[in-house]
Structure formats: C-alpha cells, structure tokens
Amino acid sequence: MVNKIVFFNHKGGVSKTTSTFNIGWKLAELGHKVLLVDADPQCNLTSMFLGEDFDSYYEDSNRGKNNLMDGVRPAFAGTPNPIIALDCPNHKINNNLFLLPGHMNLSEYDPQLTFAINAPVTLTSMQNLPGSFNQLIKNTAEKYEIEYALIDLNPGLSTLNQILFVSSDAFIIPSNPDIFCEMAIKSLSRILPQWINWKNANIQNFASATYPMPDCTPLFIGEIIQRFNIRRRVAAAIYQPLISSIKEIVKDTLVPALSKASMLFPEEKYRAANISDDFCLAEIKEFAALGQRYQRTGIPVFAIPDNELDASGPVKDQLIRNRAEFNDQFSAIANNILSLFN
Numbered sequence: 001m002v003n004k005i006v007f008f009n010h011k012g013g014v015s016k017t018t019s020t021f022n023i024g025w026k027l028a029e030l031g032h033k034v035l036l037v038d039a040d041p042q043c044n045l046t047s048m049f050l051g052e053d054f055d056s057y058y059e060d061s062n063r064g065k066n067n068l069m070d071g072v073r074p075a076f077a078g079t080p081n082p083i084i085a086l087d088c089p090n091h092k093i094n095n096n097l098f099l100l101p102g103h104m105n106l107s108e109y110d111p112q113l114t115f116a117i118n119a120p121v122t123l124t125s126m127q128n129l130p131g132s133f134n135q136l137i138k139n140t141a142e143k144y145e146i147e148y149a150l151i152d153l154n155p156g157l158s159t160l161n162q163i164l165f166v167s168s169d170a171f172i173i174p175s176n177p178d179i180f181c182e183m184a185i186k187s188l189s190r191i192l193p194q195w196i197n198w199k200n201a202n203i204q205n206f207a208s209a210t211y212p213m214p215d216c217t218p219l220f221i222g223e224i225i226q227r228f229n230i231r232r233r234v235a236a237a238i239y240q241p242l243i244s245s246i247k248e249i250v251k252d253t254l255v256p257a258l259s260k261a262s263m264l265f266p267e268e269k270y271r272a273a274n275i276s277d278d279f280c281l282a283e284i285k286e287f288a289a290l291g292q293r294y295q296r297t298g299i300p301v302f303a304i305p306d307n308e309l310d311a312s313g314p315v316k317d318q319l320i321r322n323r324a325e326f327n328d329q330f331s332a333i334a335n336n337i338l339s340l341f342n
Contacts, residue, residue, distance in 0.1 A: 002035070002141035003341050004134075004149045004168040006218065010191075011184035012155035014174040015226050015284075017044045020152040022300045023172075026334040027148055028096035029303070035088065035146040037137060038102030039068060039164055040154040046101040050089060051298040057089070057101065068136070069103035075132035075211060076109055078125055083135045083211065085143035093299065098144050100137065102152075106160070113159040117202070131211035134167040148337070157191065165192070166199040167214050170340070172281070173223040173250075177242035182249055185223075189254040193261035219265050220258050221340060222275055223250055224333070226284035247278040255279060265340055273339035274332075281336055282329045289315075290322055302327035 007020045020036060028034040038045040046067075047054045058064040066086040074081040091097040109129075116126035137149050151168065153161045165171065173188065175181045196217060206213045225243055258264055275281065287294060289311075290301040297308050302323055309319050 002138065002146050002149050003170070004137065004151060005221070005337070006151045006153055006165055006168045006171045007174060008153045008161065008165060008171055009173050009175060009181070009184055010155055010157050010161075010187070011175075011180055014155075014176050014181065015224075016155065016174045017048065017152050019172065019174045019224055019226075020045055020150050021048050022302070022330050023333055023337070024148070024150045025094055025097060025300050025303065026330045027150075027337065028091075028094050030331075030334055030338070031096065032147045032338075033096050033098070033145055035098045035100055035137070035141055035144065035149040037068065037100045037149055037151040039106065039133075039160065040102060040152050041104050041106045042154065043102040043104055045152045046099065048298060049091065049097075049099045050101070053089075063087070063089075067101040067103045068133070069106045069109070071100070071136040071140075072109070072132040075128040076112055083132055083139060085139040086136070088140060088144065098146065100140055100149075107154075107158065110158050110160050113163060117159060117163070117198070127206050127209035128211045130163045130206055131167075131209055131213045133164055134214050135211040148341075162195050162198075165218060166195050167216070168218045169216055170219045170221050170337075172221045173254075175223050175225050175246055177225060177239045177246060179242070182242070182245055185246065185249050185254055189257040192263065193257055196261045196263060217262055219340075220255070220263055220279065221265075221337060222279040222281040224281050224284060226282075243283060247280055250280070251278045269340050273336045275336055275340075281333045284326070284329055287326070288322070290319060290326070300326075300330070302330055 007016050009016060024034045024036045036045060036049060050057055071086050072083060074083055086100060088098040088100055113129055116129040119126060141149055151164055153164060203213055225246055287301050293304050293308055294301045297304055304323060309316055311319055
C-alpha cells in the first residue's frame with residue numbers, strides 16, 4: 001500500500017516544490033518507487049520533472065491527458081467512466097521516480113469540492129468528489145508498485161488542499177526564517193486540526209460513495225527550515241533568531257495542537273528516526289551557485305555530476321563540498337521518513 005505524504009504550508013516561497021522533488025528523488029535513489037503528485041496549478045513540480053519536455057507533453061493529445069485534473073474528471077463530470085490509473089512519465093535519469101503531472105486549471109474543481117463538503121445533505125452526485133483524488137493516486141500507485149506518493153500542494157487554504165491533506169498519511173511543513181512563516185505555522189496549528197475534525201465528523205457521509213474517503217489521519221513528520229544565507233558556516237546573524245523562533249512555535253504551539261488531534265507518530269517512532277523534539281528535519285541554506293546549475297540541469301543539487309558544475313579550482317572544490325552537505329541533509333530526511341514508516 002502506498003504511503004501518501006503531503007508537503008504543505010499556506011505561505012508561498014518556502015521551497016515546498018523543491019523539497020518535494022529533492023526528497024522524492026532521494027527516496028527513489030535509495031531504491032524505493034516514488035510517485036510525485038503535482039497538485040499545485042502553477043505546475044512547477046511538473047516543469048521541474050519534465051524540463052525541456054514540459055510544453056510538448058501538454059501539446060501531445062495523448063500524453064497530455066495524463067494529468068491530475070483529467071484523471072479525476074469522470075467524477076467531476078458525473079460520467080459513468082471509472083477513474084483509472086494514468087500513464088505516468090518516468091524520470092529519464094532516476095528510474096524509480098514517476099510523476100502524476102499537474103494542470104493549470106485544477107482550481108476550477110474547487111467550487112464543486114466546496115459544495116460537496118459543505119452541503120447539509122451530501123447529494124449522491126457529489127459523494128464521489130472528495131475521494132476521487134485518493135482513488136486516482138491509489139490506482140496509479142498500484143500500477144507502478146509505488147511505495148511513496150509525495151504530494152505538492154498549492155500555497156493556500158483551498159478545499160482541494162483540505163481534501164488532499166486529510167486523505168494523506170503524513171505531512172511535512174517546509175518553511176523559511178521570516179515573520180510571515182511564523183504567522184503561517186501558528187495559523188496551521190488551528191487549521192489542520194479543524195480539517196481533521198471535519199473529516200472525523202463527516203467521513204460517514206461519503207462511506208457509500210464509489211470513491212469513499214480513506215480512513216486515515218495525516219501524521220506530522222517535521223518541518224524543514226531553508227532558504228537562508230550563511231556566514232562562517234552557520235546561519236547569518238539576521239536569520240538565527242527567526243530559525244530559533246520557528247522551532248519554538250513548532251514545539252510549543254503546533255505540536256501540542258497536533259497531539260490533541262492525534263496527528264503525531266508515537267514518541268518512540270520519532271526517537272528511533274532521530275527526530276529531535278523541535279521536529280526540525282534540517283536547516284538547509286540557500287543553494288546559491290548550485291541552484292543555478294540545478295535549474296539548468298533539472299537534477300537535484302546533491303546529484304549534479306562534476307561535469308555539470310562548470311567550475312574549476314577552489315570554486316569547484318567549494319561546490320563539491322556544498323553538494324556533499326546537501327546530499328547528507330536530504331539523505332537524512334529520506335531516512336527519517338523510512339524509519340517512521342518502518
């Protein structure tokens with residue numbers, strides 16, 4: 001059975017998509033079949049995965065229909081056609097990595113979803129909508145023997161995000177050190193339990209649907225703090241108080257709220273996975289020069305080969321050291337995940 005992990009923060013610009021891609025790549029590199037699911041209408045994850053083939057993929061009348069929006073269309077159009085597994089692109093370098101592409105018009109489904117979950121009496125025609133996304137991911141995962149589905153949500157509090165979140169098994173909160181991220185995490189400490197409370201109170205309304213909502217509760221894996229500059233190998237002074245503050249908010253505000261909603265793994269699981277009590281999986285600095293090469297090659301910074309570094313001498317040596325540091329960090333996060341699900 002596939003383990004579904006969502007990457008979510010309703011503040012944008014926190015490297016949510018990059019984290020999804022990099023951690024998915026690392027899990028696949030470690031020998032696990034991974035499905036990346038692009039649920040953000042901006043389709044940045046799809047662009048990152050497909051690279052130069054992005055435009056041609058959607059222009060192809062056959063391949064282009066294999067996307068998240070068209071995959072659940074039978075449920076939203078009310079047609080008798082079943083939701084079936086899609087033909088997913090397989091990464092040309094990492095053979096264990098697959099993509100369920102996004103669609104820029106995916107948010108058009110949000111009004112129907114909102115009506116479906118808020119109607120006093122759920123109409124038969126609406127019962128299939130919330131569970132349709134889980135069914136598509138489940139069917140596609142079975143087709144490719146996927147072990148982990150990593151879902152990139154859009155930065156907002158849409159009903160689509162709510163449904164994908166409550167249908168997942170676990171979640172990671174990417175963040176960066178600024179005051180708006182502090183506000184966002186405090187907000188999530190209220191919103192995420194509310195979403196789970198809604199599901200617990202209403203899941204039976206969808207039990208008779210062709211595509212019922214899964215009976216699961218997403219559990220908190222941890223947060224990732226990233227996109228900050230360093231000085232003398234540590235976070236620059238301006239970022240250090242913000243990094244500490246985010247850790248405190250997670251530990252003192254978010255985690256207690258999640259605990260009350262039964263959204264945490266057992267404590268011994270975190271200890272076995274070497275996840276600290278502030279739940280910070282990693283502090284990841286700016287990719288800097290490696291980030292430019294990452295954008296050009298479509299390969300994670302920790303996997304860029306020497307011949308793509310385009311540097312020599314001390315500059316190349318520094319890039320290699322940075323690459324090794326990022327590799328260690330993303331390897332640790334991947335192993336955290338594997339340990340929690342073991």
